[in-house]
Amino acid sequence: MAVFTAVSLDDLTQWIKQFPLGRALALDGISSGIDNSNFFLTTERGEYVLTIFENLRFEQLPFYVQLMRHLAQQGIPVPAPVPNGDGELVVTLHGKPAIIVSRLSGASQLDPQPVHCAEVGRMLARMHLAGRDFELHQPNLRGLDWILATAPEVQPFLSIEEAALLRTETAYQADFAAGATYAALPRGPVHADLFRNNVMFEGERLSGCFDFYFAGVDTWLFDIAVTVNDWCIDLATGRLIDARVRALLDAYHAARPFTQEEGAAWQPMLRAGALRFWLSRLYDLHLPRAAELLTPHDPTHFERILRERIERAAPQLPL
Numbered sequence: 561m562a563v564f565t566a567v568s569l570d571d572l573t574q575w576i577k578q579f580p581l582g583r584a585l586a587l588d589g590i591s592s593g594i595d596n597s598n599f600f601l602t603t604e605r606g607e608y609v610l611t612i613f614e615n616l617r618f619e620q621l622p623f624y625v626q627l628m629r630h631l632a633q634q635g636i637p638v639p640a641p642v643p644n645g646d647g648e649l650v651v652t653l654h655g656k657p658a659i660i661v662s663r664l665s666g667a668s669q670l671d672p673q674p675v676h677c678a679e680v681g682r683m684l685a686r687m688h689l690a691g692r693d694f695e696l697h698q699p700n701l702r703g704l705d706w707i708l709a710t711a712p713e714v715q716p717f718l719s720i721e722e723a724a725l726l727r728t729e730t731a732y733q734a735d736f737a738a739g740a741t742y743a744a745l746p747r748g749p750v751h752a753d754l755f756r757n758n759v760m761f762e763g764e765r766l767s768g769c770f771d772f773y774f775a776g777v778d779t780w781l782f783d784i785a786v787t788v789n790d791w792c793i794d795l796a797t798g799r800l801i802d803a804r805v806r807a808l809l810d811a812y813h814a815a816r817p818f819t820q821e822e823g824a825a826w827q828p829m830l831r832a833g834a835l836r837f838w839l840s841r842l843y844d845l846h847l848p849r850a851a852e853l854l855t856p857h858d859p860t861h862f863e864r865i866l867r868e869r870i871e872r873a874a875p876q877l878p879l
């Protein structure tokens with residue numbers, strides 16, 4: 561279940577009048593998702609998604625919502641937020657921040673083939689380029705600073721082997737991020753959570769991506785590493801599947817060519833992407849928020865991926 565705030569069609573009768581969407585005709589709770597309450601909303605004007613934010617506050621939302629608007633305006637297939645009559649994108653519903661966005665067509669592709677990975681790579685490159693002139697700035701809130709602050713908090717819950725891996729990898733990433741190669745990497749707004757469940761396909765064509773609530777400014781390569789670590793692996797072992805990696809990277813490179821520095825940073829960045837999700841999953845498992853309602857994701861999946869990336873070289877970036 562993933563509707564934490566109950567909303568009925570009756571609740572929307574007055575509320576929806578602030579939007580240029582006509583009357584609300586149907587409202588269906590969406591069962592997937594672990595952070596927010598989401599509903600498919602049909603109005604006289606079309607199909608939308610209503611999101612009520614359960615954890616993010618008003619002041620935390622402009623970066624994410626404006627970024628979606630900016631990207632949608634540039635033709636990237638992301639949900640477009642609908643402004644109300646006063647031009648506001650985030651409004652109150654049942655005392656919580658809420659938005660209405662356009663509904664994307666398609667369905668998740670949970671068994672991706674190289675053709676799907678190529679679509680994801682092409683879209684990610686276009687998204688990075690389209691974000692270059694986005695004016696708001698927020699760092700990646702799950703970046704290195706967060707990793708360095710959070711690792712000590714989970715250390716007491718770990719086995720000796722896990723604790724050693726977390727310590728050595730955190731030190732490795734801090735060292736890598738202090739170097740000249742890292743400093744030269746191109747940066748901008750990144751999605752930072754572009755997993756299979758956040759992308760829609762119609763057949764072999766990518767029809768959209770969503771869930772921008774981990775977006776922030778970081779290196780583009782970090783975003784690519786996070787994406788490859790989910791789309792291009794054998795889920796059971798975490799091992800990279802070369803044909804998928806090649807397809808994703810070649811398609812990305814065709815739209816936004818990689819730099820020499822990115823080539824040099826690729827292997828460490830794949831490790832950074834794995835470390836970030838291993839740590840957030842460890843944190844959610846061992847230090848859940850008081851109001852956490854759903855089962856946390858399995859951290860050992862990303863521990864396996866991290867060990868794999870350390871032990872086995874990944875295909876190089878095309879340069």
Ligand SMILES: Nc1ncnc2c1ncn2[C@@H]1O[C@H](COP(=O)(O)OP(=O)(O)OP(=O)(O)O)[C@@H](O)[C@H]1O
Pocket residue numbers: 562590592593594595596597598609639661662663664665757770771773
């Ligand atoms: N704009 C959209 N168009 C079509 N479907 C959408 C849209 N936004 C969300 N959905 C659907 O709602 C589901 C939940 O959305 P989302 O993943 O953003 O929720 P969440 O609670 O933030 O999830 P999580 O944090 O677990 O990824 C998605 O899996 C998707 O099926």
Ligand SMILES: N[C@@H](CCO)C(=O)O
Pocket residue numbers: 753755837840841857
């Ligand atoms: N993609 C994250 C969940 C938050 O969206 C994970 O797999 O840990």
